[in-house]
Amino acid sequence: MLALRIENLRKSYGALTVLKGIDLTVANGDVVAVIGRSGSGKSTMLRCINGLEQFQEGAIEVAGHKVDRSGANLRALRREVGMVFQSYNLFPHLNVAENITLAPRVVKGLPREQCAALVHEVLARVGLADKAGAYPDQLSGGQQQRVAIARSLAMKPKVMLFDEVTSALDPELTGEVLKTISELARAGMTMLLVTHEMGFARRVANRTVFMHQGTVWEEGRSEDIFANPRTPELRCFIAPDL
């Protein structure tokens, strides 16, 4: 089964057409980097996949669940898709463990006695096993972003979406977050990651999608996309000085 299938996705904001017929499939275990200029529609595509935006035309299926254009079957969908944004938005008045278990308890009815094990499991995956009792303001930006990733993992998603998760971080903190993501990739997590970190995309993603003006302009194996861009638009994007 495919993890994600997008067919002819079209999305406008009023008169502005932002996605002009996107086709994309993602197999289980794929790590797909999404690159492209600001305004090319990357975030909008991710938000459509997660049901955060309605769209006008096309079809999206995540792990066999159809994403309804009008937002009808969102609950089933949200169990399958985890999303991490640039701003991590942890609840400041809850500690790390409480941030992580809130959704599993409320949405999935996770019994209290299973909370500690879940917290330990997901914090271990992001390298923060000793931080369960910490409050967000006691953590660095990089650690907070890793907690946000752990919080997403706690819902056991089939697909993870990352939207420029290191853009708001100081340069010295991006490395630890990228390392966490590449470890998830190695562990077989299916993911779509919007990133400006070209070296990271090339190294970690097995496929790369270049979006341009609301379309998938080029896509292929990351090696090929970066080593042999076919279009002038992609060449210019990855090596603007040439």
Ligand code: ADP
């Ligand atoms: P990217 O993530 O690639 O930078 P976005 O998906 O954020 O691109 O934006 C694509 C286009 O859609 C841009 O022109 C942006 O201004 C526009 N856009 C995004 N969100 C909205 C919105 N809520 N209302 C109107 N226009 C929007």
Ligand code: MG
């Ligand atoms: Mg964006």
